[in-house]
Amino acid sequence: MGHIQLKGVKKNFGDVTVIPTLDLEIEDGKFVVFVGPSGCGKSTLLRLIAGLEDVTEGVVEIDGQDATGLPPAKRRLAMVFQSYALYPHMSVRKNIAFPMKMARIPQEEQEQRITEAARVLNLTDYLDRRPGQLSGGQRQRVAIGRAIVREPAAFLFDEPLSNLDAALRVGMRLEISELHKRLATTMIYVTHDQVEAMTMADKIVVLNAGVIEQVGSPLELYREPRNLFVAGFIGSPRMNLLEGSVAEKYDAHIVGIRPEHIEVSAASGDWTGTVGVSEHLGSDTFFRVNVEGFAEPVTVRADGDVDLHYGDTIHLTPDPHQLHRFDRDSARLA
Amino acid sequence: MATKASRSAARLMISPAVLLLLGWMLVPLSLTIYFSFLRYNLITPGANPFVGWENYYWFLTDPSFKAAMVNTLLLVGGVLLITVAGGILFALLLDQPMWGQGIIRIMAISPFFVMPTVSGLVWKNMFMNPVNGIFGHLAQALNVQPIDFFSQIPLLSIILIVSWQWLPFATLILLTALQSLDQEQLEAAEMDGAGAFSRFFHIMLPHLARAITVVILIQTIFLLSIFAEILVTTNGGPGVSTTNLTYLIYVSSLLQFDVGMGSAGGVLAIILANIVAIFLMRMIGKNLDA
Ligand SMILES: Nc1ncnc2c1ncn2[C@@H]1O[C@H](COP(=O)(O)OP(=O)(O)OP(=O)(O)O)[C@@H](O)[C@H]1O
Ligand SMILES: [Mg+2]
Numbered sequence: 309m310g311h312i313q314l315k316g317v318k319k320n321f322g323d324v325t326v327i328p329t330l331d332l333e334i335e336d337g338k339f340v341v342f343v344g345p346s347g348c349g350k351s352t353l354l355r356l357i358a359g360l361e362d363v364t365e366g367v368v369e370i371d372g373q374d375a376t377g378l379p380p381a382k383r384r385l386a387m388v389f390q391s392y393a394l395y396p397h398m399s400v401r402k403n404i405a406f407p408m409k410m411a412r413i414p415q416e417e418q419e420q421r422i423t424e425a426a427r428v429l430n431l432t433d434y435l436d437r438r439p440g441q442l443s444g445g446q447r448q449r450v451a452i453g454r455a456i457v458r459e460p461a462a463f464l465f466d467e468p469l470s471n472l473d474a475a476l477r478v479g480m481r482l483e484i485s486e487l488h489k490r491l492a493t494t495m496i497y498v499t500h501d502q503v504e505a506m507t508m509a510d511k512i513v514v515l516n517a518g519v520i521e522q523v524g525s526p527l528e529l530y531r532e533p534r535n536l537f538v539a540g541f542i543g544s545p546r547m548n549l550l551e552g553s554v555a556e557k558y559d560a561h562i563v564g565i566r567p568e569h570i571e572v573s574a575a576s577g578d579w580t581g582t583v584g585v586s587e588h589l590g591s592d593t594f595f596r597v598n599v600e601g602f603a604e605p606v607t608v609r610a611d612g613d614v615d616l617h618y619g620d621t622i623h624l625t626p627d628p629h630q631l632h633r634f635d636r637d638s639a640r641l642a
Numbered sequence: 643m644a645t646k647a648s649r650s651a652a653r654l655m656i657s658p659a660v661l662l663l664l665g666w667m668l669v670p671l672s673l674t675i676y677f678s679f680l681r682y683n684l685i686t687p688g689a690n691p692f693v694g695w696e697n698y699y700w701f702l703t704d705p706s707f708k709a710a711m712v713n714t715l716l717l718v719g720g721v722l723l724i725t726v727a728g729g730i731l732f733a734l735l736l737d738q739p740m741w742g743q744g745i746i747r748i749m750a751i752s753p754f755f756v757m758p759t760v761s762g763l764v765w766k767n768m769f770m771n772p773v774n775g776i777f778g779h780l781a782q783a784l785n786v787q788p789i790d791f792f793s794q795i796p797l798l799s800i801i802l803i804v805s806w807q808w809l810p811f812a813t814l815i816l817l818t819a820l821q822s823l824d825q826e827q828l829e830a831a832e833m834d835g836a837g838a839f840s841r842f843f844h845i846m847l848p849h850l851a852r853a854i855t856v857v858i859l860i861q862t863i864f865l866l867s868i869f870a871e872i873l874v875t876t877n878g879g880p881g882v883s884t885t886n887l888t889y890l891i892y893v894s895s896l897l898q899f900d901v902g903m904g905s906a907g908g909v910l911a912i913i914l915a916n917i918v919a920i921f922l923m924r925m926i927g928k929n930l931d932a
Binding site: 358360379380381385386387389390391393394395396397398406407410411454458 | 824826827829830831832833834835836837840844845848849851
């Protein structure tokens, strides 16, 4: 059980409105990712749900019950912090046991849950160490273990992987996704990394300056971004956004085309340009192409083995079905 | 300090400081030890014959020695208890966001800057005097018999005065320690269902352990040699009820002009201080590593 609903929630810090009035529903068992640029209010929103901040206006409902006035401990939510927030003077075992100790769960039951969590998270060999003697990834797993044993209605993660190196991040990403599949508990996950958002989420909430720009599945956001912000934010490398005469040709203020939806040819195409910087990733190569008549270079994707070099002339053809059109207010045109 | 060369360079560079410190300590220490074996009284000038352990024998068998030992330990223990407990409470209080925080903090720290003699006199004449003191007036206003602090509860009065002086130090150190506690840890504990008391005992107090150790160690060093407060308030009395070891040494060497006896007391005080230090290090010193 973990159905969370925000109704008309608003948050001010002093005179500053960080989150203007907002509604959001998070269904039971979903993996929901809050994504947005730094400072857009993701953590604040998460802390409002957790009860670590009071809402200025509005109602937070958990499983249909008004939880607005409830203290964090009573909301049956578990949180994993960016800094892990482990208790440094307690062993891993005691860290994991702490929430159960506070809930006065019987000793044998505690032992059993600790053993189980340690097994799931590969922590069995580290139970008697202090957090200071663990690596970043292991600390992260202890923090997750501490959250699991409470059997909460929902998990809240605030950028849990941002302190880890790239390889570990990919590994932990899979582990968390797997955990979600196994537990089938609601998870709310904050990140500013859109790759994490795309790969893990059932549902992505794109935030910008406290406003929800779009809510949808990763593919929905990829295929039909509702506005320019989402179009530019989701997808890597980011979508090419073209203004001026090109856009007018398609009857729009701005048109967007993703690098992977432009065909590259040495012989002929709609647009002609010269190759600028290229990034070889092995499987793919991304070229920055300076197209004649465009103000900004266009990023295109080609196969990894395409033989093009700086200064070469190439021809580009955008796929007309994958073109996104936006009006003057940056909203999507059908 | 990894390589051999850097290690020996480091030794070379700190050697002047070490030598200076050694000289600074060793010369007075050897003189004291030397005097403690002489019959050396300023009232009877002349030869200062070597008398072996005689000074120590008389100092140790003096009934006021045992009283002084007990008083010293009570004084140190009492002040430590009050300042650590009070310091934690004050630190928690000052850590709360409130109006005029800066001023309140400076005011709370200020007793530390008052000289011991001055604070002793202020407490003696303005607070604890049964006729003119504030406590006396309060008692009269409430129609109860005023307490004559220095004759009824002399040692406790001194403990209170010294605690008042050292409370700011403890508060300051504990406050900075408290402020270095990661807020997310407290929030995590809150999410984990820990109430205010559990958070204090399970998160804050362990975090403060190291700072408390520092407070206890530093204060003990200074509290073993409390002198000015006693001199200006009770003069060690009534009887010997507020005479600590330092004061007893002062009495024998400067009031009775017995340098030999005073030196013997000084050496005993050094030994006592070292015993206390070893005990403290054993008990709480392990908080300092890791
Ligand atoms: N306690 C506070 N008092 C005042 N302003 C705050 C407070 N906490 C956050 N803010 C402001 O609210 C805004 C949103 O902050 P928040 O921490 O939610 O951002 P975020 O989306 O989590 O960013 P990041 O990705 O960098 O973590 C920021 O502009 C921040 O300055
Ligand atoms: Mg944040």
